[in-house]
Amino acid sequence: MKVLPAGSSSGALFASVPPSSPPPAHVPAVAPGTSTTDTPRDALVPAVAPGTSTTDAPRDALVPAVAPGTSTTDAPRDALVPAVAPGTSTTDTPRDALTLSLPEDASTHGHRIDELLASSHRFDAVLIAVALGWLVLAVWRFHQAKQAASDGGTRRSRAWVLGLALGAFAVVDGSLLLGSEGYLRDVLWNFHVPAEDPRTVRIEINAHQWSWEARYAGADGRFGTPDDVVTWNDLRVPVGAPVWVQLVSTDVVHGFSLPHFRVKLDAIPGRVNQTWFQAAREGAWEAACYQHCGTSHYRMRGVLTAMSPESYATWLREAGKQATQAYDAEDLAAHWGWEWKAP
Amino acid sequence: MSLFSSDHKAVARRYLWSGLGFLLLGGLLALLIRWQWAYPGQPVPGLAWALPESRGALTPPAYTAVFTMHGLIMIFFAVTPLLFGALGHFVLPLSIGARGLAFPRLSVVGFWLYALGGALVLGSFAVRLGPASAGWTSYPPLSTPAFTPGLGQTLVTVAVLCAGASAFLYGLNFIVTVVRCRAPGMTWGRLSLTVWGLFFASVLNVLFVPVLAAATALLLMDRLLGTQFFIAGAAAVGGGGDPVVYQHLFWLFGHPEVYILILPAWGMVGDFVAFFSRKPAHGYRLTAGAMGTVTALSGLVYAHHLFTSGMSPLLGRTFMVLTLLISLPAEVMYLNWLMTLWRGSVRLTSPMLAALSTMIVFGLGGITGLSLGAVATDVPLHGTLWVVGHFHLTMGAASFLAVFAGLYFWFPKMFGRALHEGLAKAHVLSSAVLFLGVFGGQLAAGYAGQLRRLYDPYQYTYLKHLLPLNQWTSACAFLLGAAQVLFIVNLVWTLARGRAVGANPWKVGTLEWTCAPSPPPAWNYDPVPEVLRGPHALSQPEVLAQLGRDWMGQAEPMPDAAETEPGPVDAEEPGRVSTSGGAA
Numbered sequence: 001m002k003v004l005p006a007g008s009s010s011g012a013l014f015a016s017v018p019p020s021s022p023p024p025a026h027v028p029a030v031a032p033g034t035s036t037t038d039t040p041r042d043a044l045v046p047a048v049a050p051g052t053s054t055t056d057a058p059r060d061a062l063v064p065a066v067a068p069g070t071s072t073t074d075a076p077r078d079a080l081v082p083a084v085a086p087g088t089s090t091t092d093t094p095r096d097a098l099t100l101s102l103p104e105d106a107s108t109h110g111h112r113i114d115e116l117l118a119s120s121h122r123f124d125a126v127l128i129a130v131a132l133g134w135l136v137l138a139v140w141r142f143h144q145a146k147q148a149a150s151d152g153g154t155r156r157s158r159a160w161v162l163g164l165a166l167g168a169f170a171v172v173d174g175s176l177l178l179g180s181e182g183y184l185r186d187v188l189w190n191f192h193v194p195a196e197d198p199r200t201v202r203i204e205i206n207a208h209q210w211s212w213e214a215r216y217a218g219a220d221g222r223f224g225t226p227d228d229v230v231t232w233n234d235l236r237v238p239v240g241a242p243v244w245v246q247l248v249s250t251d252v253v254h255g256f257s258l259p260h261f262r263v264k265l266d267a268i269p270g271r272v273n274q275t276w277f278q279a280a281r282e283g284a285w286e287a288a289c290y291q292h293c294g295t296s297h298y299r300m301r302g303v304l305t306a307m308s309p310e311s312y313a314t315w316l317r318e319a320g321k322q323a324t325q326a327y328d329a330e331d332l333a334a335h336w337g338w339e340w341k342a343p
Numbered sequence: 344m345s346l347f348s349s350d351h352k353a354v355a356r357r358y359l360w361s362g363l364g365f366l367l368l369g370g371l372l373a374l375l376i377r378w379q380w381a382y383p384g385q386p387v388p389g390l391a392w393a394l395p396e397s398r399g400a401l402t403p404p405a406y407t408a409v410f411t412m413h414g415l416i417m418i419f420f421a422v423t424p425l426l427f428g429a430l431g432h433f434v435l436p437l438s439i440g441a442r443g444l445a446f447p448r449l450s451v452v453g454f455w456l457y458a459l460g461g462a463l464v465l466g467s468f469a470v471r472l473g474p475a476s477a478g479w480t481s482y483p484p485l486s487t488p489a490f491t492p493g494l495g496q497t498l499v500t501v502a503v504l505c506a507g508a509s510a511f512l513y514g515l516n517f518i519v520t521v522v523r524c525r526a527p528g529m530t531w532g533r534l535s536l537t538v539w540g541l542f543f544a545s546v547l548n549v550l551f552v553p554v555l556a557a558a559t560a561l562l563l564m565d566r567l568l569g570t571q572f573f574i575a576g577a578a579a580v581g582g583g584g585d586p587v588v589y590q591h592l593f594w595l596f597g598h599p600e601v602y603i604l605i606l607p608a609w610g611m612v613g614d615f616v617a618f619f620s621r622k623p624a625h626g627y628r629l630t631a632g633a634m635g636t637v638t639a640l641s642g643l644v645y646a647h648h649l650f651t652s653g654m655s656p657l658l659g660r661t662f663m664v665l666t667l668l669i670s671l672p673a674e675v676m677y678l679n680w681l682m683t684l685w686r687g688s689v690r691l692t693s694p695m696l697a698a699l700s701t702m703i704v705f706g707l708g709g710i711t712g713l714s715l716g717a718v719a720t721d722v723p724l725h726g727t728l729w730v731v732g733h734f735h736l737t738m739g740a741a742s743f744l745a746v747f748a749g750l751y752f753w754f755p756k757m758f759g760r761a762l763h764e765g766l767a768k769a770h771v772l773s774s775a776v777l778f779l780g781v782f783g784g785q786l787a788a789g790y791a792g793q794l795r796r797l798y799d800p801y802q803y804t805y806l807k808h809l810l811p812l813n814q815w816t817s818a819c820a821f822l823l824g825a826a827q828v829l830f831i832v833n834l835v836w837t838l839a840r841g842r843a844v845g846a847n848p849w850k851v852g853t854l855e856w857t858c859a860p861s862p863p864p865a866w867n868y869d870p871v872p873e874v875l876r877g878p879h880a881l882s883q884p885e886v887l888a889q890l891g892r893d894w895m896g897q898a899e900p901m902p903d904a905a906e907t908e909p910g911p912v913d914a915e916e917p918g919r920v921s922t923s924g925g926a927a
Contacts, residue, residue, distance in 0.1 A: 095808040103792040103805050117720045124710045131706050138684035148688040148882040152623035165674035173667040180717035189656045252485040259792045264722050266652045270575025273653035286803050290726030290794045292478040295403040298798040
């Protein structure tokens with residue numbers, strides 16, 4: 001479990017947090033980044049969300065604990081302890097209240113969605129301007145006019161309506177459809193990329209009320225073995241390599257999203273869903289649940305840290321060793337990993 | 344008039360009062376959500392009596408119940424009952440020249456089923472653990488007793504079944520009434536667009552509400568009888584069921600439902616822009632055809648709600664194409680409305696202002712939905728307030744404004760008294776502007792990534808900067824709530840001492856205005872009128888010349904009847920333009 005409270009988040013902060021429901025009887029196999037392997041879950045649940053206090057004063061006070069913009073590579077004191085403590089802070093560029101744009105893009109392919117969305121919105125703006133301009137002009141020009149036409153349009157005017165609608169449809173919907181199809185073909189539904197890239201990192205994610213449990217295969221490259229590295233609300237990926245996620249849920253439907261990587265996928269009990277993405281640069285960004293999953297849905301927050309391939313490898317190696325040492329064959333609840341599903 | 348009267352106008356009034364009551368309740372719940380996003384966790388003024396332990400602050404469990412009940416109440420107990428229960432029951436038989444609904448007693452049963460559902464909804468607020476809290480979609484397994492154990496969730500599930508049964512019954516009733524009970528001469532081409540909208544929506548009710556009922560009934564069995572239709576994985580003892588089946592069933596109903604909520608609104612907009620531009624609707628047949636096309640397509644697009652559910656690429660692509668396709672008939676219809684305004688003589692009455700406002704908010708809502716219809720652009724926006732803003736503009740703001748367009752238009756016919764025009768216009772305009780503020784703010788917040796249904800969005804670092812925006816949006820929402828006082832004052836004042844009106848204050852030609860007094864008597868028409876022309880016979884030169892007015896009743900013979908008696912041949916003759924656009 002990777003979400004020990006950062007130094008600044010005292011227990012008092014959570015005094016006003018309403019009670020969450022009892023945690024699952026789940027003890028993480030390994031807690032990367034800390035030396036304790038037996039941290040009881042309930043002690044950690046409130047820590048999932050530092051800064052979540054319902055009194056608003058301390059919310060901002062928490063953030064400066066780790067200076068925004070701190071990169072994980074600036075302070076490689078120990079590969080196991082990133083400078084940005086996962087679960088506490090992220091590397092988002094601070095934004096002005098009036099900055100209204102998509103969350104910043106930290107992925108290799110997200111810009112294609114962003115560009116498609118931008119071009120689609122330009123068309124939308126034109127449509128809105130035409131429709132509203134026409135409406136306002138018509139009302140202004142024909143307000144209380146002395147005479148009104150007595151017909152319901154001519155064959156010609158109706159043809160114009162059909163033609164205009166078809167034209168707008170072809171341009172606006174057509175470009176959206178083609179752009180979307182290109183992204184689906186090249187990225188979103190193209191699992192050849194992660195399947196064929198030797199650097200691909202495979203992660204199994206198990207969603208719970210209310211946390212993200214992630215499993216890495218460890219040195220042997222196989223899931224469900226003693227050297228599996230399991231983290232809580234703490235995803236780590238190398239920069240520049242495809243990350244292939246397979247996703248399940250233990251209890252209810254959750255939604256796994258990485259807003260800065262343009263990733264969204266439902267976690268549904270009884271099935272394994274998959275998606276993939278690639279981090280373009282180092283930093284730490286948030287993972288969020290987007291499907292209502294119960295009272296503490298809003299606290300189902302994790303942090304994804306994109307690291308240099310070297311520090312990622314170091315971390316995985318060390319964490320794998322610790323996991324092997326701490327492996328408890330009888331802790332059945334911890335053995336939820338599955339054989340990687342071929343696409 | 345007794346509470347069990349089966350006169351369609353009495354049933355309509357019952358739906359009107361209960362629908363307005365639930366609209367108020369659903370609106371207040373919406374304001375609680377907005378409060379929470381503007382001042383997270385701070386006590387809501389005046390709510391300490393309901394939540395004494397937190398001194399009036401919303402707790403996460405209370406918050407989940409609030410947004411769940413807001414959605415369910417607005418859809419099943421406020422907007423649908425107002426559009427169909429109140430306006431539909433009142434207008435549909437009158438508009439087609441019927442003396443009542445085809446099955447009057449069924450409409451009474453339907454209302455009382457709805458009332459029973461409403462009572463269950465209200466009662467659910469009083470039980471331990473509160474009302475439903477699994478979201479209006481009630482996705483299992485969250486909505487099963489393992490995760491939402493309270494009695495409230497069960498009561499509300501039953502309430503949804505009741506509302507569904509009621510919707511099915513009036514859907515059936517409306518279809519049979521339109522097919523079988525039209526006055527002589529009321530051909531399909533002479534129906535008002537409102538009736539077309541209600542008719543198509545009724546078809547959707549009859550086809551798809553049973554799907555919801557099936558899903559809800561299976562869910563209820565999962566809750567009460569220990570079945571596992573929708574439970575799978577570790578949560579299920581034996582596995583076997585599948586939560587995704589529920590999602591498909593739910594949205595197979597859920598997406599047609601948004602068209603159920605907007606088709607009557609489209610119909611009213613089509614009629615009102617014609618009435619108050621004083622000219623026949625442009626492309627009447629195209630518009631009715633477009634509404635029919637949307638109806639036909641509406642059951643084939645639902646899975647865009649499930650683009651992120653891991654569905655097969657083949658399904659994803661299919662639903663993407665079908666979803667985008669449905670925007671074509673909507674564009675045709677919209678352009679026809681604009682063309683109707685053009686070369687008309689626009690009168691900005693309160694129903695017209697409400698219809699134009701509906702056009703504006705619906706236009707924005709429709710266009711912002713395009714990016715949700717394509718898989719790639721849906722990914723960043725899925726599950727965010729962008730979606731919330733989009734569907735609230737269409738089925739929230741547009742349906743709301745259309746309800747008030749209809750209410751302001753038919754109120755004189757319903758009660759024989761005219762609402763105060765100034766107050767009505769102020770209500771419509773302020774509501775429209777504030778709707779744009781509220782849902783525009785939500786679109787902006789959603790574009791920046793704010794996810795739906797978060798008790799405290801600001802614990803995410805990447806959403807912290809949105810607090811001021813959300814506070815502005817909430818301020819608009821509170822003002823929007825306050826603006827409704829204009830309507831309440833107007834309503835109470837008018838019912839008490841409003842000006843009595845004649846049979847046809849709007850000077851239009853449809854049957855209810857030209858063949859019946861305000862309010863109409865028990866059997867509407869005696870004798871039943873013989874319809875001679877379409878609903879939009881406005882500014883016809885021969886009428887102007889002979890009668891000196893720009894409107895003509897649908898069943899009103901010309902003084903020299905032989906000359907203008909329309910034959911069926913007219914409609915097909917290209918040269919005779921006045922026969923299209925509902926003038927014939």
